[in-house]
Amino acid sequence: MGHLEYVLAGSSPPAESAPNMYDSFEEPPLDLTAHICADSLRQSAHEQMRAVGGRLRLLDELESGVIPADATTDAFATATDAEKNVCLFWTAFLKLANLLPPLIEVGADPLYYDSLGLSPLHVAAFSGSVECASYLLSCGADPNYMPRCFAPLHCAAFGNSVQVANLLIARGASVHAAVKYINCEGGLLHCAVRANSAECLKLFISHGVDVNLIEPGGTNAIHLAADLGVKQCLIILLDTPGADPNVRTRVGDRESTALHLAADGGFVECVDLLLSKGADASLKNHRGFTALHLAARSASLECVESLLRKGNADPNAMDFDKRTPLHAAIGKSDSACDIIETLISWGANVNQKDEYGFTPLHLAALDGLSACVETLIYHGADVTTRSKKGNSALNVIARKTPASLAMVTRKLDCAITLHHSQSSNREVELELDFRSILQHCYPREISYLNTFVDEGQKEVLLHPLCSAFLYIKWEKIRKYYVARLFLSFIFVLCLTLYVLTALAHNCYDGSKDMEETIQEQELCQKQSILGDLLRKNPFVIEMQWWVLAGITIFEIFRKVYGIAGYSTVKQYLMQSENIIEWFVIISVFLISYIYTNITYTWQNHVGAFAVLAGWTNLMMMIGQLPVFGTYVAMYQKVQKEFAKLLMAYSCILIGFTISFCVIFPDSSSFANPFMGFITVLTMMIGELNLDLLLNEPDGNDPPVLLEFSAQITYVLFLMFVTVVLMNLLVGIAVHDIQGLRKTAGLSKLVRQTKLISYMELALFNGYLPKCLLKILHSSALVSPQAYRVVLSVKPLNPSEKRLPRDIMMAAYDIAKMRKQYGHTISSSGSTTGAYSCFKKYESNNDSGYREYGYSGLGSIHARLDETSEHVRQLTQEVKELKKLINAQQLVIQQALVGAMDRP
Template identity: 20%
Template sequence: MIMCFDKRIDMMSWKDKEYNTPLHFACESGNCEIVKLLLLNNADPLACRMHDVTPLHIAAKEGFIDIASVLLQNDASEIDIADANLLSPIHYAAQFGKVKMIEFLLHKGADIECQDTDSYTPLLTSAAYGQLQAMKALINAKASTDDVDRNGKSLVFITAEEDQVQILEALVLGVYEKWGSELVNTPDAIHNTPLHIAAKKGHINSLKILLKASHLKVDARNEAERTPLHLAAVAGHANVINELLHYAEENDKDILKDEDDDGNTALHLACINEKFQAAKALILAGADPEDRNARQWTPMDCAAESGRVQIVQLLIDAEAQVDPRDINNATPLHVACKAGHIKVVNVLLENGAKVSICDSKGFNALDVAIENGQKDVAMAIVTSNQWMSALRNVTYFDQSTNSAVGGGAMGGATFTTPMRRIIRKMPDVAEVVFNRCCQTNEDAVSSIDHPDYKINFIYEFLEDFRVDSGYSRRFTRTRTARRRSVPIEEVASSAGDFDEDTEGGGGGGRAIGDDNEGNVGYQTTWGPVGYSRQDHCLQILANSKSVELLKHPLAANLLHYKWFKYGQMLYFSNLFIYLLFVIFLTSFALASLSPNSNTCQIVLSNANSSSLSCTAETSRASQYFVPVGAAFVILFAIIKLLFEFIQFLKYRIQYLLDWVNYLELLLFVFAILFAFIYTEDCYCPHKWQWELGAIAVFLSWIDLVIFVSKLPITGIYVVMFMNIFYIFLKLVFLAILLVLAFAFSFNMLFNDPISEAMGIRTPFMNSWRSIVKTMTMTTGEFEFDSTFRQTGSQSEAGSDDIQFPFASYVLWILFLILMPILFINLLVGLAVDDIKGMQESAGTNRLALRVELTLTVEEYLPLWLRKNFIVGRDTIYPNRKLGFIKHLLYNVLGVFRFDSAENIKNALNAPPAPIEEVQQQNQALARRVDDLCSSVETLSEQNERLLAVVSALAESQGVASNVSGIPPSSPAHSLKPAPGSTSRGRSPSALSEKTTTSFI
């Protein structure tokens, strides 16, 4: 029997996974007899399940007074017992509208002012959950109506926040109006009034009730100085905005111009938060689209930043300015470009927004897009009809701070242009600009093979240096059968030629005509007169990832033009002079006597040479040539050294980074030391001079190889050779390690002391000779017989040819495998694999070298001469026949090369590379996603309008309905929903989550 009793006691304490005991289930089922039986068998009335919910909490929630009475008879002190969220049984009864339970608990001494973790009293709880009868019972029981929660929310505030229309009406307009109307303007902790929260949540019915209250402050402000209209605009509740404005109009209050602490009006806030319907309602009500906030932003600026194109169009339709300036002189176009809203940019451009306007830093819209990496926006601008205005801008930078400065040039400042930025950062956009700078008359001729087919190249944006600040004359163009050119000062937009409203860039086919006088006015103002090769667009192109654009017809023809005008003349002149230097240096070296000759040994030994004949070992002509050749070599080398010094003063760091400069310095210094031979007889050099001379002759020919790399035909192979050399340099460390490994081993194995004692010099007699011999053997020169037959070893009968045969043969075979076979074939394989790539890139590299040469020459030209060579545009007729001389230059030397019309057209309309095609597809997909998001937002707004109509219809029929279309329900997870209950404003469904999740 005792065992059965103990077992019965254990059963009373059994719990499921949610810690429910049998007593919890009995209270939930409402069976009072079972509850009594369980208590009789020592069930714990204070047992807690999840969230510390006791059986009394459950009885209060379900309204089982008899069960609550039984539980309290067992322990009356638990009447105010709290769960994990400090909710007492009376809170549960208030939440679920159990009026009789509330009265019972109060009769038993429950605390009517007890508070939960959010400082909610039972009265506040009943109001939040729409329990009107429970609220009346609590008020009749003298519950305090002035209580607030921990956020300072009053009874009316909470009711408005939860949209409990019946309770709010009773408090403001009904039986409790006397004291309830006084709470209408009572703010919470952040100074929001009940009207604020109703406007913010879009509770139109609650808002209408509040608007009927006496002494309502429709323009009350919270701590951010925002009125209810501001919050409605932020949330996008157009119906609330209309109600507020209607009330304000009836009460002679102007709330449209009210500003928050940032100076934003309601229209500003609607635009910032992308609320189209709210913005539309405000504009229809008379909101001024030109109002400015603290940043001097208009609603147009706000809409441009948010990226809602419908709002931008709405403001434009309301005749808002498209180019208002803020405190930084920026326009909405600047703002949209910075944020990357391409649709807004397109709408602004279509409606007359000016790309040429600059902010306080000197940035126009294109500059802003480039600096912020907005490639699509930059592409939209350069494909618009204002592309030329966008590119005509100069931005100054303070070199000491590396930051943009406004107001023009200043001390220590340099300038840049949009074209330079595009080349550095956006090669795809640069290509589009290049295409637009190549305009054809394809529509005016029958075919591209027609002799009158022409291509106008606009070089204005590549030649962005102002060569003469005061140059502004009129100019009559001269033409040749092949081309015509116009100086940069006269290239701006003329009446007929390069109108920036034309859409025909590249092969677009727009006919380009001439004005009546054939004249062009100067309009473009570029940077200061100072010229720098490193800042020229072609040089930037050559040094950037966009180097392939040097092959573009625009860049290629500009480079060819410069090359033809002065580059090739100076290049070939310099090449000819340098070739003379190489010839004189080589001839001087060959004509000079070697220091090991008999004559020079006598001369250098200071012996008596009075009867010495210098022609014994060389011809008399050679002896006559030596002083002349030495003088020429020394003079040329000194001039070149002076030139190198001038280059160093001009370029400093850039000069030190070019290895060719070091090669030339060594060449000219060694040449001077070699040619400066002074002896009394026969011009005999010392041994150190002879060695320096040999190195100088070698370097002179190597420098000549580098010199001819700029030639059209042979230059590409020189560049390929240099690329292969760079590949070898990547492997040189591995080669050194392998050579040293075998060289030192061979020195130990093949160094024969007996042969050395006999005076026989062997390849491996010391470490240095071993290294050189090993390097030679790598090329295939093994000399196996001489290496493995050591003379000293053969002196002993019966001895082996080598001293250490086993190790020698093993390392020799290993050397044969690793060096001549594997390593050499590795070099060959790498070179062969890269041949195709090198062939494709060698042409570009050669053009880059030519750019450097041409611009260096241009940099040293005097200003008066340079401005005659710098052109703003050029026109060519690719189908007209060349003269004999030009045809020879074109086909043989390639120095006056212009592609055919077909090649140029193909280049301008080249299909995108695979990676570019993928990027274009991704961009198209991104645009489709944006369109879909915009459609969803539009649909949401339409639903909101539809719900507003339904609400208005319901109101006209006298039916109280929730505008959301969702019938009122009790908090989530409740077993028996209480009519009209919803979640609290402190956190949606917070109370129900805290109290009822364990009831399942």
């Protein structure tokens, strides 16, 4: 198959993820291994021999002892100088001190070194051969000989050769020589730490090497020991008088302490040791990370616990991006959830936002880490919180880890508990704890549930706890909406009266005895008591407008006040009721008489549209009431479907319109295309004008062909538009209405939620006086005080009226089941205790609770009881059968014994 290319369909969107908090924290690559070891020296000797074209068997013979000391001269008589030098290097490595003099006598150079700058003295120091080192020094080798990277004392440190190191120091070797290897800059202490040479480390410290000294590489020996997790060396270093565990590294602009390095590596023993020696767990590095950030990042639960317990680390410490250790703990490791729970148990803020508005829950959801998501939700993470871009955590969870939403439902389940009263009647009490709904949304108590609706998770409203809260909240806030409805009714009514009296019949102009309008007055000229009253008393119309103007000014203040409740102007303008209300408000001033003391014909049309818009908006407001919402929703649904149908079939309607205009040119109904289109719409609903097909008795008959074409066109319209199209619209409407009725319970809760959200938006936007806000809080909030979040009801008491019966019984079923199986909830896994999975057990019931499965819990409970009874009966039968078998076995045994006893 040939090479396939991608289809050109636009560019791919950027990856949806939070900025990486560790993007700029990666340290430069440091080589943390010991560069000199036995294997590397052995390999170097063989590579040198190959490079000079020498004989590798010489190295093997020296190692196996085939060449004795007295035969060295003869063995190397024909060897080249390069072979002799490599063999001298090899002999020093093997600690064959007796072979060094013969090799030097035959011409081997004691100052020879390999590609790393290692001479025979270097490898003798590494091997720990005091004899070889002494002889080479006596032959003129320099104890500070450093042709390239390492001095002999460095090699002694790599090999932990204390005796050779003492010898070299005694011969004048400097204890302050620095390694010159790339990415491995450091001194003797660094070399000893890399090789975990504890004895040499003690020796060098005893000779005055400063353990706090920052080497050219930017670190000291304490940093290196912590980074490598070398506990023994770290103990020696920290036990040195004057050792400072809080010295910072100087690797470029990066500054870290030894505690940072140990925590990042997950070395808990080193972390404990550093803390015991005074390491400060609150210090931050160049990015603002504490050691706790790095321990959480490295998924080291032990280090996290140690820093919290022994180092008193702050679990809410923020880096320069305002991220806490809880943000850092989000990851794919097996211990991530344990670390999250540990941090939260020590007081970590589970809802802390970073510089970009992301909480730990956002990060876990963006990475698709369902276990972390559920753990955070279990411990109180707010799923409705939003980032600076407006993305809620719930939105991300629903898209990337939808199974984790079960934890939200389980949290709601756990807020419903069953108790028995302490009184003598022992009546059952049901407690509903609204903390899970209220704890993140004061004073806009409905914002938690409103977010679920906005993010398409409206089914959660069917949970008994949510339904109960909505019922109580509506009882609290209903009076404010009824008051607004009443004021809007008065406003529209005043507007209607003014338009009818002042504009519709020109009564105001008639009261001024204006000759040019006198013939247009109908109501006011006819024998009407109201007309005479208005003509003789124009101040009545004027008073109507001033009253209307006063109410309108109040409406203007209300609308301006309401703008503050929207986050953007676009969001405000997207609400159709805002556009309609502003149009009505502006129309009040457009239709006024005060400018010229007369009214004009164009004001009549503006007033007519204003009245229509005002009453339409009032209908929409009434439709928001839960009682009438279903009917208005049906109307709006059919309206939308008709608009779609009209757009889809507009071409055929235009076609019939033009055809009728051509066929019936003399008809006033089709005098022009616009009037013809209106006539066609009227004919759609069955108002058919058969006079179009009938000829006048005294008129001239049209040609037969034209008469026949008119009849055909009319019949086609009758069949395809009046019959087919209108029946299609009726069928669609009936189908949609049936669908609305099936989801009426949920739709009612959704409208109730949106309405309460709108009212809270208007009441609590923060611009009212504090005294008025205090009154609103006490009268409109379910929980004006933080400690009043529990509602106790008696579900089995017929006198209990504080909640509807269906809500109470659905909550009772959940509480009863939880009590039977224990009040447990798991923070991990998407299925444990997920009562929300019981859906549609009784599909024949129209209740929304049964659709969601909450009332079905009762039937499930009954089935479980029935199954338990069957199991108990089977167990009893098995016990009886076992007894019967035992009795039969006993009888058989006795019969066998009796038969054997007989002679």
